[in-house]
Amino acid sequence: MNRHNLGTVISFEFRRTVLKPKFWLISLAVPLLIAVVVALIAISGQTTADRAQSQDQEAVTFTYTDASGLIDPATATAAGGTLVTDGATARAAVVAGTSECHIDYPSDPLSRPIQVSGQDLGLFDSERYAAVASSVFEESIVHQIGNPRLAQLAVQGPDVQLVTFADGVATPGIAGVIVPALFLVLFYLAVLMLGNQMLNVTLEEKENRVTEMILTTMNPTTLIVGKVIALVLIGIVQGIVVAIPAGFAFSLLSGVMGAPAAAGTATLGSLPIDPVRTIVGALLFLFSFLMFTGLLVAIGAVMPSAKEAGNTFGVVIIAMFVPLYAASLLVSDPHGVVSQVFTFFPLTAPVSALVRNATGGLYWWEAALALSVLAFFGWLFLTLGVRLFRTGSISYASRVNIARALGWGRRAS
Amino acid sequence: MTTTPTIEVRDFRMRFGDQVVIDDLSFEVHAGETFGLLGSNGSGKTTTIRALLGIYEPTAGSLLVEGRPFDPALGSRLGYLPEERGLYRKESVLEVMTYFGRLKGLSHEAASSWSKEYLRRVDLADHAKVRLDKLSGGEQQKVQLGVTIMNAPSILILDEPTKGFDPVNRRLLMDLVDEQRAQGSTVVMVTHQMDEVERLCDRILLLKDGRAEAYGTLAQVQDSFGGRRMRLTFSGVLPASPNYRVAVSERNYAELELADGVEATTVVRELLDAGVQLRGFETARVSLEEIFLKVYGEKAVAA
Numbered sequence: 001m002n003r004h005n006l007g008t009v010i011s012f013e014f015r016r017t018v019l020k021p022k023f024w025l026i027s028l029a030v031p032l033l034i035a036v037v038v039a040l041i042a043i044s045g046q047t048t049a050d051r052a053q054s055q056d057q058e059a060v061t062f063t064y065t066d067a068s069g070l071i072d073p074a075t076a077t078a079a080g081g082t083l084v085t086d087g088a089t090a091r092a093a094v095v096a097g098t099s100e101c102h103i104d105y106p107s108d109p110l111s112r113p114i115q116v117s118g119q120d121l122g123l124f125d126s127e128r129y130a131a132v133a134s135s136v137f138e139e140s141i142v143h144q145i146g147n148p149r150l151a152q153l154a155v156q157g158p159d160v161q162l163v164t165f166a167d168g169v170a171t172p173g174i175a176g177v178i179v180p181a182l183f184l185v186l187f188y189l190a191v192l193m194l195g196n197q198m199l200n201v202t203l204e205e206k207e208n209r210v211t212e213m214i215l216t217t218m219n220p221t222t223l224i225v226g227k228v229i230a231l232v233l234i235g236i237v238q239g240i241v242v243a244i245p246a247g248f249a250f251s252l253l254s255g256v257m258g259a260p261a262a263a264g265t266a267t268l269g270s271l272p273i274d275p276v277r278t279i280v281g282a283l284l285f286l287f288s289f290l291m292f293t294g295l296l297v298a299i300g301a302v303m304p305s306a307k308e309a310g311n312t313f314g315v316v317i318i319a320m321f322v323p324l325y326a327a328s329l330l331v332s333d334p335h336g337v338v339s340q341v342f343t344f345f346p347l348t349a350p351v352s353a354l355v356r357n358a359t360g361g362l363y364w365w366e367a368a369l370a371l372s373v374l375a376f377f378g379w380l381f382l383t384l385g386v387r388l389f390r391t392g393s394i395s396y397a398s399r400v401n402i403a404r405a406l407g408w409g410r411r412a413s
Numbered sequence: 414m415t416t417t418p419t420i421e422v423r424d425f426r427m428r429f430g431d432q433v434v435i436d437d438l439s440f441e442v443h444a445g446e447t448f449g450l451l452g453s454n455g456s457g458k459t460t461t462i463r464a465l466l467g468i469y470e471p472t473a474g475s476l477l478v479e480g481r482p483f484d485p486a487l488g489s490r491l492g493y494l495p496e497e498r499g500l501y502r503k504e505s506v507l508e509v510m511t512y513f514g515r516l517k518g519l520s521h522e523a524a525s526s527w528s529k530e531y532l533r534r535v536d537l538a539d540h541a542k543v544r545l546d547k548l549s550g551g552e553q554q555k556v557q558l559g560v561t562i563m564n565a566p567s568i569l570i571l572d573e574p575t576k577g578f579d580p581v582n583r584r585l586l587m588d589l590v591d592e593q594r595a596q597g598s599t600v601v602m603v604t605h606q607m608d609e610v611e612r613l614c615d616r617i618l619l620l621k622d623g624r625a626e627a628y629g630t631l632a633q634v635q636d637s638f639g640g641r642r643m644r645l646t647f648s649g650v651l652p653a654s655p656n657y658r659v660a661v662s663e664r665n666y667a668e669l670e671l672a673d674g675v676e677a678t679t680v681v682r683e684l685l686d687a688g689v690q691l692r693g694f695e696t697a698r699v700s701l702e703e704i705f706l707k708v709y710g711e712k713a714v715a716a
Binding site: 004005008012016204208209210212213214215216217218219390 | 467468485488489493498499500502504508512513515516517560
């Protein structure tokens, strides 16, 4: 491979992308969008908490019946309640709008629900009636038990902290999923942000009628490898653009998100890291990226235009992310037939293997096999892409006859 | 001692599936000559060039450039203007020209400064940083020509060079070709334009259905298709004669195709003896356009 031309291609492709304002607008839009969504969630969460607090402080006047005999009259009265004996009349008063709320405590609250009728205050504010009904009930139970601590345990239940061991070493548990799952997110972002550019690796020369001039100055492998390397560099730049604000956000939120690390695991901040799953995740990501690139290069070499290639690209994307719809199956039954098929079929292998690896459901030999499948098909697609580009990319106006482009037709004749 | 031809094609055969596109084609192009590859649409001209430049893999035969199969490393000495042409339309003129200059072996500085100089020559200096798709078609053609010759190629291959060119760019192209010829470049022109071939080419090859129909110097080919001619202005009636055939006849003008071995003086004497009053005459060879018509027919020429 001619190094001078390889360097020239990488430089040209990289510069012409990163020097355009559009690139930075799109790249910065992703973290900006994430920041906006996070901010909205935070604001919404604060608003919800504020409203819940204000609801707690707002007085509710209500009538109630108590067939259970568990309600403490003093507690109910303090909360704004008035005991009545005719529940039907009290509910009718609510329906008529002359009473704000009526609560029927059933004879057996374990088998029958507490019935609450109230004036409609909107989807959110109407919840205050149910909150009052529960609050009065719980406080009355506490009163019945006589020991607030026991009563709280009875209502809330205890906290349970689980530590599991494998081969004598504590496993990181659910928090250990986060780091290997980041490779799945990384793969998704790579597909999302670089997919169209990968498709254009071979399509652009064809659409611009540049192929013949290019092929007389360098071999197609140099061109395609140069373009792919440039894309990887562009992806790294985009990754950094996304990672810097994400890292900043992580450092801000790490106190909130932090989970205790199990003994024997490395940590990123307070995040537990399983080294094996992390390395396998990184390899799966790299090989998945390679296969995906090879596939899109081959599609671009065959299709006459971006429009036609786009249709096929859509099908590929759907096929690649179909396993996400079966994510619960991949997690709950990682060694079942469906999970195995998804893991070793080239198009579905990236997402399936990454999900199973993240959740600890991938044996070492399955990881090795999945990596082999991805590496083989990555190589195959790239080789086909180069070959199809050489002869197929001068079929400017029509879809390439693959058999002819690969020389099969010629040998057969 | 024999010198290696710049281009040597031997027993070249090309099939696409069951279709034979080129059949047993052989020719040479010598260093410093201008060679015309002629033929109607679908006769195999572009396929031959693509196989020569390694874009197509030949079914059989050898196609050599400077004694070896084409390698992209030779691209630094090659100027190629393909029939299907274009550039990266969303990039600036200077970026694209510099990129191709780099691919052709120039340094970044050399490619950039040559491009700026060329753009000044063709009145596009103000457009150096403009995207190609913002230029007019004619302006894009000028850039394309610049990219073709920016490495001062020793071999220049032009496939239908004037196709789609406006008269201004056609003139520019011909000037550039003349300059390259003057510098000793070997030029191969694939074209339909017979006037260009007659003006520029030292030797030609006529392709028909993938086979060589005629090959040699212009004079050799003309002689093989009807030999010499006489153009007459006269009054009177031309008599029938075994010494010539009337190829063109108008009121006081005619073109006679002389039979093999017959001298023009013999025909002049015969006409005078028959009472024809000659006002003037000249001898000439059959034009390439007529040869083209004869080989490919009226429809092919129209196409």
